[in-house]
Amino acid sequence: NLSSKLEQAFKTLKGQGRITDINVAQTVKEIRKALIDADVNYKVAKTVTDSILKEAIGREVLIAVKPGELLTKIVYDHLTSLMGGEKTDISLKGDPAVVLIAGLQGSGKTTFSGKLASHIKKQNKNVLLVACDIYRPAAIDQLKVLGEQVGVEVYSEPENKDAVTIAKNAIAYAKANNKKVVIVDTAGRLAVDEQMMKEIAAVKQAIQPSETLFVVDSMTGQDAVNTAKTFNERLDFDGVVLTKLDGDTRGGAALSIKSEVNKPIKFVGNGEKMDALDAFYPDRMAQRILGMGDVLSLVERAQMVFDEEEAKRINQKLRKNQFDFNDFLSQLEQVKKMGDMKDLVSMIPGVGKALKDVDINEDAFKPIVAMIQSMTPQERANPDMINGSRRKRIAAGSGVQIQQVNNLMKHFEELRKMMKMMNNVKEGKMKMPNMK
Numbered sequence: 189n190l191s192s193k194l195e196q197a198f199k200t201l202k203g204q205g206r207i208t209d210i211n212v213a214q215t216v217k218e219i220r221k222a223l224i225d226a227d228v229n230y231k232v233a234k235t236v237t238d239s240i241l242k243e244a245i246g247r248e249v250l251i252a253v254k255p256g257e258l259l260t261k262i263v264y265d266h267l268t269s270l271m272g273g274e275k276t277d278i279s280l281k282g283d284p285a286v287v288l289i290a291g292l293q294g295s296g297k298t299t300f301s302g303k304l305a306s307h308i309k310k311q312n313k314n315v316l317l318v319a320c321d322i323y324r325p326a327a328i329d330q331l332k333v334l335g336e337q338v339g340v341e342v343y344s345e346p347e348n349k350d351a352v353t354i355a356k357n358a359i360a361y362a363k364a365n366n367k368k369v370v371i372v373d374t375a376g377r378l379a380v381d382e383q384m385m386k387e388i389a390a391v392k393q394a395i396q397p398s399e400t401l402f403v404v405d406s407m408t409g410q411d412a413v414n415t416a417k418t419f420n421e422r423l424d425f426d427g428v429v430l431t432k433l434d435g436d437t438r439g440g441a442a443l444s445i446k447s448e449v450n451k452p453i454k455f456v457g458n459g460e461k462m463d464a465l466d467a468f469y470p471d472r473m474a475q476r477i478l479g480m481g482d483v484l485s486l487v488e489r490a491q492m493v494f495d496e497e498e499a500k501r502i503n504q505k506l507r508k509n510q511f512d513f514n515d516f517l518s519q520l521e522q523v524k525k526m527g528d529m530k531d532l533v534s535m536i537p538g539v540g541k542a543l544k545d546v547d548i549n550e551d552a553f554k555p556i557v558a559m560i561q562s563m564t565p566q567e568r569a570n571p572d573m574i575n576g577s578r579r580k581r582i583a584a585g586s587g588v589q590i591q592q593v594n595n596l597m598k599h600f601e602e603l604r605k606m607m608k609m610m611n612n613v614k615e616g617k618m619k620m621p622n623m624k
């Protein structure tokens with residue numbers, strides 16, 4: 189499935205220590221395959237990954253963030269904006285405001301109608317549910333049971349076989365009874381058919397809803413896109429409700445529906461109970477589709493902590509081989525700013541490698557900071573001048589063994605060598621081999 193495929197793709201990236209080892213084109217190809225496997229429409233998957241590739245190429249990478257993690261962030265940002273960026277609310281204009289619910293049979297229309305009624309009622313609005321499913325006698329009862337559960341009145345005409353007049357009568361009833369929001373639940377078929385389309389279009393025409401919502405089962409995969417297209421052509425709906433996200437779907441349908449019909453997804457259904465309704469958050473859905481909350485928060489924390497200017501300054505100094513203990517100390521301060529240091533420490537320019545084998549916790553930093561603080565300003569700026577007698581003085585001043593000072597010097601030296609090497613290789617740029 190998508191999750192494990194992506195995990196695999198990103199694992200490959202994550203394992204790469206060196207920026208130059210990463211073949212981004214290959215990874216992007218894997219991402220495309222994974223999206224398609226998760227029922228994201230081929231065209232959509234291609235568009236997304238093409239733009240990801242474009243954005244990734246030549247992108248300046250902070251040494252602080254591994255390219256694989258940055259790529260994850262790029263993918264995530266793309267998916268998020270593709271799915272609408274911000275969350276979108278439904279429009280409740282008119283007196284009463286009318287909401288029309290459409291979709292295939294079994295998609296979750298009636299369940300959603302109940303949930304929405306409950307949701308709106310909690311905003312202290314007087315709601316009326318309308319049973320316009322005239323084909324299944326049980327449908328009216330189902331809505332009545334839900335209405336009772338959430339404390340919302342249900343309008344129905346069991347003998348009437350014309351959805352349009354039922355809907356019209358319901359609106360008149362709402363006006364006469366001070367209902368502010370009318371939710372019209374309609375009939376669906378197992379597949380799109382012409383009669384159903386005509387009927388729902390006629391209902392829409394007759395009651396002029398301020399919001400028409402298309403309900404779709406997130407488990408239906410590629411079919412979901414086709415159904416959405418057909419309904420949109422006939423109804424020009426305002427938003428999508430994605431149900432059954434409590435199942436094991438990754439929600440690829442969200443991405444392709446949004447891209448193919450360009451209508452916002454407004455709600456998601458997370459269960460059969462009446463409170464299992466959530467607003468749709470594009471960023472959360474992107475995270476779900478990618479299944480990578482961890483990496484993401486890692487990158488975000490790193491970006492929060494590292495200011496780009498500081499990273500540039502450090503890179504400059506590294507290039508000129510001027511990285512000194514002042515820089516080391518400032519980088520160390522950045523490490524301390526972060527929460528989970530074990531995860532993050534390897535991302536820090538300068539400090540990560542030097543502390544690789546140290547048990548990282550607050551206490552581990554104390555002697556290091558103490559040693560650096562026991563250095564004179566000249567010593568910090570010119571680490572090469574720290575000879576034996578100066579080391580002895582630093583050890584005494586910071587209350588550590590001379591061994592520890594020697595270790596620090598050794599690590600620092602290794603670090604400088606390594607940084608110099610890295611900068612010789614690619615000067616802080618992500619290098620993409622085999623790119624057309």
Ligand code: GDP
Nearest residue numbers: 293294295296297298299431432457458459460
């Ligand atoms: P309708 O034919 O479109 O009105 O669909 P229903 O509202 O009757 O729902 C069909 C089935 O899906 C019912 O068994 C519902 O309990 C179930 N269902 C609806 N929404 C959800 C959801 O978000 N999660 C889960 N797990 N089941 C749902």
Ligand code: MG
Nearest residue numbers: 297298321327
């Ligand atoms: Mg129903």
